[in-house]
Amino acid sequence: MNAPASVLVVGASAGGLAVAEALRREGYAGRLTLLGAERHLPYDRPPLSKKVLSGAMQPEATLLRPATALASLEAELVLGDPAVRLDAGAREVATASGRSLRAEAIVLATGLEPRRLPGQGQWAGVHELRTLDDALALRAELLTGPRLLVVGDGVLGTEIAATARGMGLAVTLVGPQAAPLASQLGPQIGGYLARLHADRGVELRLGVGVEALVGAGGRASGVRLANGEVLPADAVVVAMGSRPAIGWLAGSGLQLGDGIVCDSRCRAADGIYAVGDAAWWHHEGLGTGLRLENRTNAIEQGMAVAANLLGKDRPYTPVPYYWTDQYDAKIQVYGLLPAGAEVAIVEGDPARGQFVALHGSRGKVTGVVGWNMVKAARLRRQHVIDGTPWTEVVPTDAHVGQVGIASAARYG
Ligand SMILES: Cc1cc2nc3c(=O)[nH]c(=O)nc-3n(C[C@H](O)[C@H](O)[C@H](O)COP(=O)(O)OP(=O)(O)OC[C@H]3O[C@@H](n4cnc5c(N)ncnc54)[C@H](O)[C@@H]3O)c2cc1C
Structure with missing residues (x-):
């Protein structure tokens, strides 16, 4: 297979950038465009809930590459303009500002969007953490010294709780599992994590879900639990997991499920591939479909897709990997x-x-x-x-x- 004359990557973050860089590294000389919804240059997300939130890392330090390195990619960077429609047959993407971008091959790397509580956007004092802007808004709130309530007993919720405790805040963490991450790591290891947080002073309210935000005058003052109890707070972070950011692909003709459905080459359709948090592909080694949400996969899958775009025709069969940093663990x-x-x-x-x-x-x-x-x-x-x-x-x-x-x- 010949390399496509032009490649459009939708989503200018870890996965999308990995595709672009791997293509150029392998000598790809065609036209390359990176389209991103955010106005920032591509940046790294893992520090957001850790060092950016705590203030130990400045926002500029999260850039995945300095501007000079990006320039040497010789890619057209279109930022702050989300894709709103894909015509898979024509390989054409329409953007919110009215652009129409066409390429011989398209790579979809649009990541995730957070799950929200009903009416979440209407309350002041309620945060989520997916983007750099989210992290900066949450940090500004934390600097006012609120009693913080973290909704969510997964990796992100526990990391935010750890960082906020490190900043000296009073933190309550609430979630439906018997222990944080119990469904992922098992109750035993989840129990060690619960102990770690309790020893550091986090109040754990586990085994109960959150039903709604409560408040007055447009500002949240806490949450109501499924058992009717109201937990008070000055600020709330909702970290209840995410879903693939693929709503814009409805009607595109692609198969969508728990992500963009791809074959073992991460190919969603002729000339269309997906990488990173939004991609669900067939892992030949495991004999099953899989979607991973982690930093390492975004890079590895980006490199695999670049190779396939250049005609290597290899299945993508990684050993999944993620890490989390909480306190000194x-x-x-x-x-x-x-x-x-x-x-x-x-x-x-x-x-x-x-x-x-x-x-x-x-x-x-x-x-x-x-x-x-x-x-x-x-x-x-x-x-x-x-x-x-x-x-x-x-x-x-x-x-x-x-x-x-x-x-x-x-x-x-
Ligand atoms: C706060 C936080 C901390 C994390 N910490 C860790 C960690 O410690 N360890 C770990 O392994 N992983 C961690 N992760 C996960 C890791 O960052 C992700 O797995 C990784 O960023 C996925 O890369 P991606 O390129 O697939 O998606 P993303 O990085 O989410 O990028 C998707 C990009 O697409 C853009 N986009 C979305 N829709 C459109 C559209 N319609 N048009 C154009 N652009 C669009 C988005 O704005 C975004 O820039 C963390 C994630 C977060 C949010």
Whole structure:
């Protein structure tokens, strides 16, 4: 297959930029356009809930590349103009400002949009955290010293709680699970995370969902829980997960489900590919469809799609990976943690805040969780690649628990 004469990438962030850079690295000399909804140059999201929120990192430091490096890409950068329609047959994208962009190949990299509580946009003092602008608005609010209520017991909610506690704020975290991240990592590791937050002074209100925001005079004053109780707060962050930002693709002719449905080459249709948080593709190695929400995947999938655009015709078969930083804990997750998976601590000791846990299913290691054991966890990743038999690496006297529901490497 010949390389397309022109490539349009929709979504100018980690995944989209990775495609553009990999194309140029491989010698692609055709016309390249990056279209982004935000007015910022491409920036990195992981620092937003950590160092940007705390003030340890200035917004400019989040840029994925300095302006000079972007210029050397020789790509047309169209920013602040969201795509609103795709004609897949004609390979043509219409934008909010009325542009019409056509290319021989199109890569969709539009990421996620946050789930919201009913009427969320109407209340002052209520935040979400997906973009740099969100992070700066939330930081400005945190600097006023509010009692903060975090709605959401997933990775993002717990990170925000940790950062806000680090800033000395009173923080309550509320969510429906018995422990934070319990459905992803299992109740046992979720329990260690709950302990970490409680020890640092976060008030945990777990096992109960939030029904609505409450307030007066247009400003939120807390939330009402599913059990009717009202939790008061001066500021609320809603971190209840996200969904793929694919509404604009309705009517495009592409198959949409839990993301943009792609084959094993990340191809959604002839000449149309998807990467990053918005892409659902067939993972040949795992024999299943998958959508990942993490930084590493955005890059790796971007490089894989660039290779396929240049005619390599390779399936994309990564070992999923994400990390989260909370207080002084770095937690890393490799592989898959399927429904009903067994969990066993194989190195370190949770009581000392350092351990590696393996997740296993059908007699094989499928996932690894490292807690402040970066190198050991990375080495154990090989078990996931090899499908190492569970009994070969888990001592018979290891404590074995179970994961609740299926989870892939989804940061959100
Ligand atoms: C606060 C935060 C912290 C995170 N921390 C971690 C972490 O610690 N570890 C980890 O592994 N992952 C983390 N992640 C996840 C990681 O940042 C994402 O997986 C990664 O950014 C995905 O890249 P992407 O390019 O697919 O999507 P995104 O980075 O979301 O980029 C999508 C881009 O598309 C644009 N867009 C959307 N719709 C349109 C449209 N219609 N037209 C044009 N452009 C559009 C958006 O404005 C956005 O710029 C974090 C995410 C957030 C939000």
